Amino acid sequence: MKSFELSSEQEANEPAFTIRPAIAEDAGSIAAILTECFHPPVGLTRWIQPWIQAGLKAEISLRLRTPPAFYSCLVALVEEHTAGTVEVALRSLPQQWWMPPGLGGSTRLAYISNLAVSNTYRRQGVARALLLEVEKLVRRWNQSTVNLHVMERNRGALALYYGLGYQLERTEQEWPLLGDRKLLLHKKLSA
Ligand SMILES: CC(C)(COP(=O)(O)OP(=O)(O)OC[C@H]1O[C@@H](n2cnc3c(N)ncnc32)[C@H](O)[C@@H]1OP(=O)(O)O)[C@@H](O)C(=O)NCCC(=O)NCCS
Structure with a gap:
């Protein structure tokens, strides 16, 4: 299995980490990170967190055991600890409320999800x-x-993406006139 040693680029005070494609056995640690990052124990989530994590583990395990074409999940490891993860797939954009049925599915793009550290x-x-x-x-x-x-309010992630050269494609709203706005970003890759 291919892994990528990144230690040479690390500063002296930073732990070295490696990045490799995830395997089915990583599903538990990936689910733990996603739960920590996207479902913190606040309010009701405090009580249902174990179920959320178990559901995520089952979902990820399934994807890793029977990966679709043009799908990859990566993990970053510090020694034996999973430090972060990301998924990418060639897929249509998620359907938005304002899109006529089927429009979200018309074009397949390389789409990143579940980036979490x-x-x-x-x-x-x-x-x-x-x-x-x-x-x-x-x-x-x-x-x-x-x-x-x-999400527009996710300032840390936005700083990360803009720093890497991502650009705003459009602003979207989950529900008409309600809730947080989310931004669709894209990055053009050089050849
Ligand atoms: C957003 C997230 C993935 C960043 O992970 P990370 O490993 O800490 O990011 P990096 O160390 O690679 O950051 C690279 C650069 O991005 C910017 N950045 C990252 N996090 C930032 C933050 N919280 N505030 C401001 N800038 C930030 C900085 O410019 C940083 O460089 P610097 O540390 O030299 O200043 C992490 O905070 C996370 O998992 N958040 C919760 C889940 C999430 O929001 N995922 C993204 C969903 S779209």
Whole structure:
């Protein structure tokens, strides 16, 4: 299995990490990171967190055991600990409320999801390195852009994406006139 040693680019005070494609046995640790990052124990989630994590584990395990074509999940490891993860797939954009049925499914794009880095390993370049590996994969799929959604209020992630050269494609709203806005970003890949 291919893994990518990134230790040479690390600063002296940062832990070295490696990036490799995830395997089915990683499903548990990936689910733990996604739960930590996207379902923190606040309010009701405090009580249902174990079920959320178990559901994520089952979903990811299934994807890793029977991966669709043009799909990849990467993990960043610090020693034996999973520090971060990201998924990328060639897929149609998620259907939006304002799109006529089927429109979201018309064009397949390289789409990034579930980028998450455990709190312990943040601001050490893990997400940046995962995204750069994703770009290499996507180039191999002969795609000229990478695309993703990010909530407008997620300032840390926005700083990361804009710093890597992502640009705003459009602003979307989950529900008409309600809720947080999310941004569709894309990055054009050089040949
Ligand atoms: C967003 C997230 C993935 C960043 O992971 P990370 O490994 O800490 O990011 P990196 O260390 O690679 O950051 C690279 C650069 O991005 C920017 N950045 C990252 N996190 C930032 C933050 N919280 N605030 C401001 N800038 C940030 C900085 O410019 C940073 O470089 P610097 O540390 O030299 O200043 C991580 O905070 C996370 O998992 N958040 C919760 C889940 C999430 O929001 N995922 C994205 C969904 S769209």
